[in-house]
């Protein structure tokens with residue numbers, strides 16, 4: 001069952017359209033992420049779910065209840081802000097108890113619930129500490145505890161890890177997921193970090209310029225991008241303009257101008273992106289699908305090139321190959337040992353497997 005329904009939501013700030021005609025459904029217990037670059041409308045959308053902003057047009061519903069203009073304190077959502085927004089002069093206990101006090105809960109029950117949630121976020125030893133005396137990661141845990149203690153129907157997290165260092169961020173990611181699964185709370189998570197989105201989410205909505213580009217599971221978004229923006233924003237890709245030149249026997253043929261050649265694409269694995277002949281089209285192929293070899297492989301879509309650069313990252317090796325007309329393609333392979341590394345300047349062959357190529361239209365603005 002969907003718990004959050006956004007129907008044809010638009011939000012304008014003067015002449016700026018922050019969010020445009022957005023439709024989204026978020027299911028009960030789902031971990032749902034808004035992903036996109038800075039300024040694309042993620043926070044504005046989250047704030048419309050929280051009630052801090054009301055939409056200029058459109059309807060917000062929680063289950064069947066119209067919440068479009070219901071104030072935040074009547075929505076039973078728990079929010080964690082990027083800067084935590086804690087009360088620095090209060091203790092950890094007082095910060096977490098705040099929402100319960102506002103709800104006029106009795107002293108004994110407040111104590112029990114705060115202590116319980118502090119245990120869950122592993123801060124029970126810190127209840128009497130002032131928040132200003134805590135580390136960033138501990139403050140983030142207090143913010144989480146404060147949001148969860150009110151037993152919200154929906155947990156809203158706005159870039160909650162962006163102020164933490166890389167190691168702490170990993171730790172807190174796991175912590176948030178553990179709590180979300182334990183409480184089974186419907187969660188909306190805002191981030192511009194694709195790794196965070198891919199590793200944590202049940203589903204992701206990819207935003208750009210105030211519009212939702214695609215909604216899907218992490219694997220759908222990565223493997224089946226619906227346009228060039230999604231293909232390029234999530235993960236690495238080789239993206240080249242193409243024009244369709246022919247079709248037949250379950251295959252389609254595209255001219256790749258930058259390659260001065262044609263590529264053949266398997267029709268059944270083409271992709272889910274819809275496009276018309278008149279569209280401005282791109283082919284996208286992930287580096288891990290690009291095969292680079294010293295000897296000419298059999299099969300379609302094999303092109304000669306010269307190794308320009310080899311980048312070693314430990315687990316993987318990225319080989320940049322210069323094709324004709326100055327075009328560079330990158331192929332990524334797992335590290336198979338020094339004897340397999342290709343040398344700069346080596347003549348090689350690049351194969352683009354026909355079932356790994358995706359054809360996508362250019363994203364509309």
Ligand SMILES: Nc1ncnc2c1ncn2[C@@H]1O[C@H](COP(=O)(O)OP(=O)(O)OP(=O)(O)O)[C@@H](O)[C@H]1O
Pocket residue numbers: 013016017018036037038039040041042043044045192
């Ligand atoms: N209160 C406001 N008044 C005027 N313009 C605003 C306001 N809030 C947001 N905007 C504009 O709306 C657009 C979307 O902003 P929003 O904060 O939702 O983006 P975002 O995707 O969350 O970005 P970030 O990752 O940088 O937080 C931006 O162009 C922003 O400048």
